[in-house]
Amino acid sequence: MGLSCWMLSKSALLVLEVLKKCILSVSYIQKLGEVVRHFLFGDSSIDNALFRLVCTTSDGLEKLYFSRFYGLTEIEGLQEAIILGLDVLSSMLSDLSRDVPSFSVFRQAVMSVTTKPVPVVTAAISLMSFFRNPKIQLGAARLLSRLFIIGDDSQTHALSNAYFGLDDKQINNLKNTISCILYQEKVASDDLVIAMFKMLTYAARHQASFVSAVVTLGENPISESCSGDNPPANNDVVQCNAVNILDSIWIYVIRSDDLVMTKSCIMCNVLNFLKALWQGAAHYTNLLKQLRNSDFWKKLLNFVVLSIDKKSFQSESATKLELQNLAYRYQCQHNVLDVVTCEMFLQKKLLHSELVTKESSKSSNNGSDGSKVATAENSCNLKDIFGVWCESSLDAETIKTFVSFEYDGSVKLRARVAAGLFAVRMMCKVKGGDRGSLSVSLVDKVTNLWQKLRKLPAFSELMTLYAEHGYSGGNELDDLILNDLFYHLQGELEGRQISHIAFKELSQYLLQSNFLQTYYCKHDQETDGVCLYDTDRLQGDMGIDLWDLSDWKASKAIAEMLLLSLQNVNLMVSLTKSKLSALIALTTTLSIYDNDDARFTSLENEVKSGGKIPEKSLSSMIDNICQSLYRTIELLPPVSDASEDIVEILAAQAELLFRFTRSLSMRLSLSASVLVLKTSGYGLKELSNCRPLVFGVISLVKTFLMLILFSLKSTWRDSCLGVRTEIEHNEALSEAANVRLGLLPVICNCIELTEHCSISLIIIDQIVKGFSTPATWFPIIQKHLPMQHIVLKLQDKSSYSNIDIILKFLLTIAHVKEGAEMLLNAGFFASLRVLLADLPNGRPLSVVERERNWSNSFDNNEMAQPIWGLSLAVVTAIINSLGESSNFNVEHVVTYFLLEKADLISYHLSAPDFPSDDHDRKRLRAFKPYPSLSSFRESENTIMLICVMVKHRNAWSRALKEMESHLRERCIHLLAFISCGTPRHGESPGRDLPILCHPILHEEYEWHEKPSSINSTNGWFAFSALCCGLNPKYSSFSSRTATTMIKAQPDEHANLTSQTHFSDAMSIQIYRITFLLLEFLCQQAEDAAERAEEVGFVDLAHFPELPVPDILHCLQDQGISIVTELCEAGKLKLLTSEIQGACILLLQITVMALYLEFCVIQICGMRPVHGRVEDFSKEFHALTKATEGHAFLKESMNSLKRTMSFVFPEVLQAEDDL
Structure with a gap:
């Protein structure tokens, strides 16, 4: 370096300063930005000059001190130029838009390993070790941070893979430099330490291979001198080489309690780096393994609570510096909790992979557990520690510190008023030609705002008003209005409201104009903190330091008040956003901690969860x-x-x-x-x-x-x-x-x-x-519920996923008479016709299409919504609520559902196919899905609607002259299927099952894992234990336990033999259908009997079809045997409500089956077979004995005896004799 080079660098100082300010102005001055971008990225000579200035090494600078050709002043000047060059280069890489076509060329030049005299990356890393001037180190660290980012974006991945082209010596020198700066934190500047951690954070996010190389530990763990509570005492630079970067990190963690109170910004950046490591855990497995230990986690978690003083959140007497430190402490809490969350998430992923490995091993070993889950100490340690921390430290007062916000919205409002006040004063100055020391950009803003303000109707109104009062015209009138507006705003700032309408409109316009929008900060919140306004830039644009030297001195107080107001806004926003981030992080951590999957916590107690709050x-x-x-x-x-x-x-x-x-x-x-x-x-x-x-x-x-x-x-x-x-x-x-x-x-x-x-x-x-009574709530619903909007949702295809929720709600409303009327007035039936006309994909709701859609939905592990059944349930409730006295046209409903939708009615009244291994029968059932609990409920709703409509005899007879016989045949066939639930004497228990019904919904899987509450071994309760196993084809829905049980089954038909709550639900559902079927047939028989009584004879040709006695006998046997069994088992204990309800239902079924048998006997002129009388007598005797002492069955038993008096009078007489 010659003296001419020094003279060039001295003259370049002013140029570099101007260049730096121009770059900072690019984001908010569009015209200047275009010029600067073209100037910097389009002229290679400028880039070469910057590279020659910046691309030097620490060794080269050190040699200058030993040269007799350069004095200290020249060396310091050169260093100042290098500092500015580093800042300019960093700004070019961060503040300028990357959309500029020439930026890619510039980026390649920066990242090139052939740049002379040395590559930029090499120069930045070398200059970081120049300890004579911390500002150079600071600038080099900032530049390197930007290089990490653009290196990640670069198309030349070879650079990043080769650690930016650095050799082992350069990597070791950088490691030593970083260690020394971090290890000597007490003597180094805070800005430099913060810049080091920011650089490491950016590297962790964008250059994983670089971080792994720099922070590598080889085979040595964290130094023993740094692993306890006693950090190394000697801060000599020579000893820095013996301390790796993780040693330094551990020291900061140990000292976190002290650092968070004194140097919270440093601690915040330390935690930012740790968070970046955990967020990229896949790249830093070995590094994290060195950090994970119980002391580390305990220290971090204790730091969360200790970092905030519970006695005073934001004291009024707190200084600005104290509040800034408080904001950083909130950010520290946020970072710690994010690290803990990442670690717990990683643990769950590891447990999941271990679970998969274990399951695979068991499968390969034919069910035996050939592997053991490797639950390393580190994998579950944090969860235990966090559980203990929740129990001991996360108390109500701690939560109060997280959720208490002292947000003051008036701070922002005051800042806006102050901005308006400042703008008005600047308008008065600028429009008169006095621009003072304001920057060009600020003058433009004031001028544009003035031009818009004077065009407002309120301003014109004031001009007219002032002219009418004889005030001067022209510019003087403008000045007069602005002065008055100024004093109105000043009064508003002091708490007085503006009463004059025109001035109030002008004030509102100024407040909403976002005059200072271009001074919003654009920083990385995680590394640069939270700040809304860039007050330093605004102060620079004001040139407020020169105001004392001119007549602008009188206006200085207004500018200072604005800056102070914006600083207060920054402080409030910083505190609020920082505390908000901590609260969100706490919620996320608790969510991860509580959201345990049973599969991960049931690995035969190999994994133990921690405590709870x-x-x-x-x-x-x-x-x-x-x-x-x-x-x-x-x-x-x-x-x-x-x-x-x-x-x-x-x-x-x-x-x-x-x-x-x-x-x-x-x-x-x-x-x-x-x-x-x-x-x-x-x-x-x-x-x-x-x-x-x-x-x-x-x-x-x-x-x-x-x-x-x-x-x-x-x-x-x-x-x-x-x-x-x-x-x-x-x-x-x-x-x-x-x-x-x-x-x-x-x-x-x-x-x-x-x-x-x-x-x-x-x-x-x-x-x-x-x-209990609708009178309590219905008046409120009637007044506030948008029924029309809800009903129209049924026609909205985009709402198909929520149709079941809407119908269930309408079902509740329909049970109230006034609610049913609301539905009619809202056009419920019109919307229902639209809903049932098409499926969401627009195809007709035919039986074939429905079966195919259901089949497809099963293949997609989804359950088709029970829209049909719910729709019928709502219609049934409406008919029941309105009753006979209503003008409601029941015949219209009968015609629509039983004639126009006859295919669906038949479908839901058809008996399920019997499972079979026969190939031909399987092929015929290719599109027929297995019945489900939901499909049984739809059948129940279908029959329920029929039972309700058949009571309206006139409408029924007019609409269904040709349909009645078909409906009765369907019902009888379905009863025949249900009668198969009666075990036959001597029958092999291994015969074909009458049905297969697997759980599908999440709720049903939960029921499948609950034990039976009825525990009957007769009727459908016996078959359901065999029929209601898990389907191996869809076993992914089940829990881990259920899946294991499925794998133990030899084939598709060998299901679980234990009774469950789900098998009980299926059995009860079948018997509810049975009750309704019998009710419909009984109603048909009663109507025929009444007609016969009216005409005086029985018309056998038109008498309704009735089930054969064998079907009715099977149903009677099921009812009596189940009730007898349940009552016998409950002799010494109080029967549950579920069992009581089942007994009443089954006795009602028995009574109706006896009544239909009586009808058959009377019509056909038959007498009960003698063997049947004996069998029934034995069953009835056992039933009578079993029901003694069960008062809830008294009424049902009396009804049974009355019906028996017609069918089996001798049995009843014999029982009375006994």
């Missing part, structure tokens, strides 16, 4: 969150301009509340449930006044609705935790009822939004079902 603490936490939510909700109406910020806070608070509410589930006390309902309802009410386009409102409303849905379950319970007396208990229940009723108008208001329609209907359905 105590129930008492959870209740206190819920109370604190509700209080904070209520305070935040109160901020919504008056601070409309800050609504997005408030919505973000509300969303985070509500999400945590939902997490805790769901954790307690049914253990949530009544008082806590009512509190959650009140808070959520208040939030929904206030959000309804919010602007619909405010980001986050829709998802927040859904969270509040989910909170209400989960809390409703707890308010229905009879028990009331925490209530000491019966009076308090009744008062609490009354309050809960009033709160639920108060929610109805608010929830009804949410229905019209598509995103909230389904969950709103579910909530309303649950609320109204909890009241």
